[in-house]
Amino acid sequence: MRTVRSNKTDWILQSNHENLKVYLHQQSLASIDTSESLETITLAYEIALTYVAPSAFEESVTVLVVKDADHMHQLIKKKSSGMAFPRQHLVVEVVGVIQTSHELFHLLSENFWGKSAAWIEEGMAIHCDNQWWGHNLHDLAAYLKQQNRLYPLETLMDNTSFHSANSLYSYPQAGSFVKYLSENFGKDAMFTLWQTKNFQETFGNSASYVYHDWLRSLDSLSVVQIDYPIQDL
Template identity: 30%
Template sequence: MKKFFIFFLSTFLLSNCSSILYSGNQNQFYFKKKNYTWKAFQTKDYIAYYQTNSIVEKNLLSTEKKITKGIYKAKEFTGIQNIKTPIYYFIVNDKNDFKKLTGLNHTAISYSKSNTIIESYFLIGESHEVVHLLSNQNWGNTHSWISEGFSVYSDKIWNNQDIDILCHQLLKKNQLIPLKKLFKNNKFNTFNSQICYPQSGSLIKYLITVYGWDKFLEFWRKTDIYKVYHINANALENQWIEYLKTLHKS
């Protein structure tokens, strides 16, 4: 087993605020964030930035192992081994810290152009955000529900619950999103994240399991259910729901 040696970089003393968010230079925005002083450690694949007295600083070795595990899982899941390095990780304590840093009501985000991930500590070790980097950098952009579903499927869980079992529960409560609505690319972020993310993950899992990997890669590029799978949204919905009905756990 290869050993990863952590070594500490110089502490970054950074101030002032930048508005660079979508130009591929997200790192400068976070480096220049007012009242943030960054420390870092580095392996062959990534540089991880964290704050003084943060959870990361108190758990450096376990953090390094978890990040390394997440990268390994993402590479195995996507089949993409030639990862762009280094990945720049900015790790915050929780959702509140994430919003203070980014201004966003999320817990994690990735930027493929700058090879950057901003992530809450409790998500460290999951492959979700690394899968976003690998898939977008190697296959290009796709519809939001496909990209998010693929990344959710990589971890197979949502909020520590199996995505298929969770969707089975949502089905029984009549809370699933009609696929014709879910498939509209500009609508994804308008849905309840506790439904659209696991539902998309379960759907992508179903497509890959039933129709195969090559068809999915074609679907990633074309984003058209009928042209790739020769079924419409209603037919896929019926097939998937019948599969969910075979699950007896609740």
């Protein structure tokens, strides 16, 4: 487990929610409006909570907002735009992603539901925001399919392979797949899949059958040119 350490005097506390504390680092203040940022993070928290929980989360949640990935690396020894620490009820994220519910979803889902397969956790976190880099999930997945940038099912389903994959493609791919499953089988079925990790038991068909149904659904979309990085898988 990583431990976040920083001088307490570097942070400014903002809060307008009884269970949410937002600390803005001094270095981040030049690029953000503090009151607007607080409203943005509060809304992201409420969206994640509505997605995950049938009831309120009684524990206090802390969000630390830092300037950039380099500052994030100083705090948690890893370059990332955001990271959740569910056991500590803590999220650390850079200014540029505070509008998303992604890390707050990870914090809440693990506390309410426990752990699941990596692709399910990431796919549902992305579906919670219902977009990736501002793009519609299905439109982006269809574009990536056209560009031969979707991973095979086996890569998605294996935790090690999923984490080793290029997240530019594996994350929105998982997000679109989860959205498809939610649209066709319902959110309750996704919660069941979270617990069982078993397609046959949850959906009545194999993972391969359902996955290829999703791929076929992308073929029905009108693929538009999307401004999105194309790199090697």
